[in-house]
Amino acid sequence: MKIDYIIVGLGLAGLSFSRELEKNGKSYIVYEDNSQNSSIVAGGMYNPVILKRFTPVWNAIEQLNLALPFYKDLEKKFNKKYDYSVDIYRIFKTIEEQNNWFIASDKPRLSNYMVSEILHEKYEGIQSNFGFGKLINTGRIDTKSLINDYRNYLLTMGLLKNESFNYEKLKLDQSNCTYEEFQATKVVFCEGFGLSTNPFFNYLPMKEAKGELLVIHAPKLKVDFLIKAAVFVMPLGNNYYKVGATFNWKDKSKNPTQEGKNELISKLESFLTVPYKIVEHVAGIRPTIKDRRPLLGKHPKHNNLAVFNGLGTRGVMIAPLAAKTLYNHLEKGVELDNDFTINRF
Ligand SMILES: Cc1cc2nc3c(=O)[nH]c(=O)nc-3n(C[C@H](O)[C@H](O)[C@H](O)COP(=O)(O)OP(=O)(O)OC[C@H]3O[C@@H](n4cnc5c(N)ncnc54)[C@H](O)[C@@H]3O)c2cc1C
Structure with missing residues (x-):
């Protein structure tokens, strides 16, 4: 079956990217194996101030400007409250x-x-x-309910496979990524700390x-x-x-x-x-990175493989902005800033 994307992992990164694809009318399938659970157990707080030093969180206002409407929209979609003002x-x-x-x-x-x-x-x-x-x-997102509801939604739509993505089974050529019955134009890896077992991207310096x-x-x-x-x-x-x-x-x-x-x-x-x-x-x-910035971008050799990671301690705020940034990069060729790109490593 020909599709646009395979997403590996459905925490906050995979969810945000899947939403971006859905909004842009792209077809996709998600693989999720419950091997990590950072997004499920997270406190879910969003707050633009570092509470140790009273300094602003990097890029916080830009992140919140996208994140709050993003969660509002999901509240509307599932007719449920996820965003609690605290x-x-x-x-x-x-x-x-x-x-x-x-x-x-x-x-x-x-x-x-x-x-x-x-x-x-x-x-x-x-x-x-x-x-x-x-x-x-400031406030908190009930990430556990949100992710559970989103996974159930994808399951009923036939867009989620509850199984491990096996990297060895992925076949790559110039224009396609073939995995099981799917022929996708791209694979986006959103595995959180699962990145450490990904043979394509585990060279990136995670400091989990x-x-x-x-x-x-x-x-x-x-x-x-x-x-x-x-x-x-x-x-x-x-x-x-x-x-x-x-x-x-x-x-x-x-x-x-x-x-x-x-x-x-x-x-x-x-x-x-x-x-x-x-x-x-x-x-x-x-999934934290030494410089506390996200990890986005295409594999240096395999143009049709991309990574979405490095959400660190603040996935709730960063994920929606990072998803849009990666989408614009992959689909519209918009260059990634040095703060986002994996090319800084
Ligand atoms: C204790 C704690 C408290 C936190 N509190 C906050 C907070 O208050 N506010 C905040 O913004 N952030 C908080 N965070 C951070 C936040 O949880 C992360 O930034 C974010 O959830 C990371 O999302 P992710 O999707 O990148 O990774 P994950 O949530 O780890 O998701 C990755 C997914 O990929 C799946 N996966 C991995 N490998 C494979 C494979 N081969 N095949 C199939 N599936 C695979 C995993 O099962 C997992 O579901 C907290 C984290 C922790 C641990």
Whole structure:
């Protein structure tokens, strides 16, 4: 069967690229084998401010301008809510942090997000001796529901194969990529950390970071904003909260560990003083790159193979912009910026 594209992987990268193809009337098939789950376990937050240093995230406004309508559109398509507006309260550790916040909030790119006044309200169960800095116009995408719904949609359309893509079975010639019954003009690899086993693109320097998260039930903690301190505590509704996340650059498994759990508990209890119960513990591997930029582009030798990766710690914001950028490159010949292209390696 002749089709335009084969997509390998359906996390946030594969989903965004598939959506781009659908909007442009291209035919495709997706292979997904559940070998990675970064997009499913992700916190799903979007926030244009780096909360350690109070500096802007690279390209954040451009990313959000595309991302928010992208998720709105999917809400309409599936008649379901995925985008939850959530303010962020950053707990200050020192007076110096308060001053740095005040200075940063005045900068033009951040003033729509950072509220300049320092908040001194007290909330039951949260230790905050130096008050909070408040971020607005931020939120979370329920990536787990979105990806599940999108996969079900593709399944019913006959566009998803729940199986591993076997690289050895791919046959390439000048104009075609033949795989099983499909003859596609291009294959786009969106495998997250699965890239490490892709013989065409595993030369790219991924510096993956495993992350673990807890879901807790804390009936006495009555906040509807995200608290950011040593870890974040994100409201999910009905007194459930997501707590995360760890960063581990050595462990390459996606299994939750006792070590990760202990770290999260110890950091959580450095500022949370109400009782809670852990109800879930998950882990995934973030496909991060040393320079914290995405990886897009065609294979240096095989013109009909492309990669879409490197979404790192912020896939929710970057994926829709990166998908459009890659599509315009592959279909319209638009050059990729140095920040996006794999040619920088
Ligand atoms: C603990 C944690 C918290 C996070 N929190 C946030 C957050 O709050 N906000 C945010 O924006 N980002 C967050 N992230 C990062 C975000 O999850 C990633 O940026 C993003 O999900 C990466 O998407 P992806 O599609 O590139 O990779 P993945 O989600 O890993 O998807 C790749 C897919 O490809 C499939 N695959 C791989 N190889 C094959 C193969 N050979 N055949 C078939 N299928 C294959 C995998 O099964 C997988 O489904 C977090 C990540 C973690 C781990």
